[in-house]
């Protein structure tokens with residue numbers, strides 16, 4: 467039996483994009499609380515968007531090596547259902563909040579993915595993303611999907627350079643629990659496009 471691949475659309479900065487994504491079938495939305503990112507959204511703005519969402523959408527807050535107090539401050543403003551740690555956060559740090567969390571692993575050459583996944587065994591899921599020497603995420607680049615771990619015991623989320631054109635093949639090869647996209651459905655950084663999101667969802671459904 468095959469299961470429906472979940473979809474998270476990351477880098478939401480506008481209410482209209484959030485509502486379009488949900489209407490098109492996205493299961494989760496990502497809000498980037500990493501100030502250097504061109505997709506950064508202020509917690510107050512994220513809270514405004516979240517307040518207008520229909521039920522059953524997972525609101526995910528993305529952080530990169532943030533101070534724990536910064537995460538708590540964001541949580542006090544924006545009601546997030548899930549935390550995503552995209553830097554070099556330790557398992558102990560990640561587990562230090564009440565919310566369920568996922569850990570992003572950037573697929574640097576030589577990374578022992580299986581060992582890393584074991585380190586983060588208390589995560590709700592592991593997101594595998596492309597590695598880039600300067601950028602922490604949102605690179606628009608793919609990694610070699612042949613390095614996808616076979617038996618992890620955790621829900622795995624595929625990210626990095628996914629587009630309407632390649633998502634069906636990516637799912638076919640990796641069989642992830644979910645896919646995560648940002649740049650592949652954008653007109654500009656943080657500005658999602660209805661037609662691209664629609665085509666992306668069609669690619670997921672065709673896989």
Ligand SMILES: O=C(O)c1ccccc1NCC(=O)[C@H](O)[C@H](O)COP(=O)(O)O
Nearest residue numbers: 476503602603604605606626627648649
């Ligand atoms: O999106 C960003 O600008 C970003 C910056 C720093 C850390 C993570 C970031 N995004 C994380 C995501 O979850 C993206 O969806 C993921 O990296 C894939 O991005 P893309 O390759 O553009 O689809």
